[in-house]
Amino acid sequence: MFNWFRRQFNEKESSEQPPQTVEETTPVEVETTETPQTPQDDYLSWAKTAYQNIQQRKETTTEESNQTKEVSIELKAAEVATQTETKVPAWMRKSEALDKLKATAIETPQVEEDKISEAKPLSLDEDFIWSAKILADQGRSPDDISQEEIDWLKKLRQGLGKTRRGLINQLKAVVGQGPLNEDAVMTIESLLLQADVGIEATETIIETLQAKLKEEALPPEEAIAYLKTILQDILDQPLQNQNNDDFVPEKDTFNIWLVTGVNGAGKTTTIGKLAHLTQKSGYNCIIAAADTFRAAAVEQVKVWGERTNTPVIANPGKNTDPAAVVYDAISAAKSRNSELLLVDTAGRLQNKKNLMDELAKIRRIISKQAPEAKIESLLVLDATLGQNGLRQAQVFSEAAQLSGVVLTKLDGSAKGGVALAVAQQLNLPIRFIGVGEGIEDLRPFSSYEFVEALLNG
Numbered sequence: 001m002f003n004w005f006r007r008q009f010n011e012k013e014s015s016e017q018p019p020q021t022v023e024e025t026t027p028v029e030v031e032t033t034e035t036p037q038t039p040q041d042d043y044l045s046w047a048k049t050a051y052q053n054i055q056q057r058k059e060t061t062t063e064e065s066n067q068t069k070e071v072s073i074e075l076k077a078a079e080v081a082t083q084t085e086t087k088v089p090a091w092m093r094k095s096e097a098l099d100k101l102k103a104t105a106i107e108t109p110q111v112e113e114d115k116i117s118e119a120k121p122l123s124l125d126e127d128f129i130w131s132a133k134i135l136a137d138q139g140r141s142p143d144d145i146s147q148e149e150i151d152w153l154k155k156l157r158q159g160l161g162k163t164r165r166g167l168i169n170q171l172k173a174v175v176g177q178g179p180l181n182e183d184a185v186m187t188i189e190s191l192l193l194q195a196d197v198g199i200e201a202t203e204t205i206i207e208t209l210q211a212k213l214k215e216e217a218l219p220p221e222e223a224i225a226y227l228k229t230i231l232q233d234i235l236d237q238p239l240q241n242q243n244n245d246d247f248v249p250e251k252d253t254f255n256i257w258l259v260t261g262v263n264g265a266g267k268t269t270t271i272g273k274l275a276h277l278t279q280k281s282g283y284n285c286i287i288a289a290a291d292t293f294r295a296a297a298v299e300q301v302k303v304w305g306e307r308t309n310t311p312v313i314a315n316p317g318k319n320t321d322p323a324a325v326v327y328d329a330i331s332a333a334k335s336r337n338s339e340l341l342l343v344d345t346a347g348r349l350q351n352k353k354n355l356m357d358e359l360a361k362i363r364r365i366i367s368k369q370a371p372e373a374k375i376e377s378l379l380v381l382d383a384t385l386g387q388n389g390l391r392q393a394q395v396f397s398e399a400a401q402l403s404g405v406v407l408t409k410l411d412g413s414a415k416g417g418v419a420l421a422v423a424q425q426l427n428l429p430i431r432f433i434g435v436g437e438g439i440e441d442l443r444p445f446s447s448y449e450f451v452e453a454l455l456n457g
């Protein structure tokens, strides 16, 4: 089982170093015709080794699961035979046992969710090599890379493709020409604003870059590398006000995550994906369907509950009190020893006061019923709305004590730069990002991986 909350992130310092040579780090022999000479060769060898290790694990898993299936069919057959011997006349035994055996064989258990990724074909293509480089630069070893991580980085890279294509080539052309003249500043400004980076973050980026370029002449590649550090710093800045850099549910603690956001931002989908992600990472999770304002919302949450095998606590009545649902959900979570309660809250209330009142009431119930709980509040934001989404976010950040943002729909949007605006304007850290509608398309946010996908894809 791959634990997404135990990944190593942001090893910025090591990004300057090419990865360790294959011979030093891996158990698998790689056939190379010549000794790696350049950092690129090292990266390629690293990627090949990671690829072979994943393939090897996949083969072992398939073999093991085939063996398990065979053993279980044999055992069941033996069991059936024993039962039939005692209960039925001899002339019936053979055919009935055979029928039961056939039925058992048809009822082969479905592929577990976390094996879905492993079952996907894998190819050592450009995407793989790019993803491997990102992991190598974070100090990872090629023998502990999972296909899930590679699949995710590929999606992230593809998802940010539109934003990147609009940005990078033109940025490279102006950024490496010495101190920025007026034309260069205007070009960079308009490129960043087009990507929805927002005025404040754009100003910070240009000022910091200009200061550096006045200090020393940087060739384009180095200027881009410096630009990356500026972007990463902006994204990481809001973490300084937070006491939990890594947004991880605490083990052996009751964690409650309130999920807020306007309807359509991807709130329900995010709750489903979070339930899947946390359960996969070893947490026992439960959902409270407290968006009672919209009848369909409860049904939608239930569908995700079924999909992810997560209990959903809902109140069947119309327009029921969301705080009452949360009350029931806390009792249910306690009796099941759940470690994480995900609370879906209403996205559209008539005004900010209603929203504030409702969230305050939910918090009061939590403080009463689960004073020991660690509460976090996440705002789901639709990246395709760019700056417009930010205005809505402002209302929520005033109404709820937010601990971070989930940025959804980054795939296919040219407004990926909005992540920087979220950090700069709202001063909120991004905790998770969504790059698709699928259950696996949401993962914890890494500023390092995001900036690499944005500028170096």
Ligand SMILES: Nc1nc2c(ncn2[C@@H]2O[C@H](COP(=O)(O)OP(=O)(O)OP(=O)(O)O)[C@@H](O)[C@H]2O)c(=O)[nH]1
Binding pocket: 261, 262, 263, 264, 265, 266, 267, 268, 269, 270, 294, 297, 300, 347, 408, 409, 410, 411, 434, 435, 436, 437, 441
């Ligand atoms: N492309 C893409 N679509 C997404 C993503 N996240 C959610 N969606 C889609 O966005 C649409 C709205 O998502 P919901 O989860 O229903 O949004 P909601 O905020 O709960 O809104 P209501 O359903 O109106 O309550 C759905 O079609 C989702 O599949 C994402 O990361 N990428």
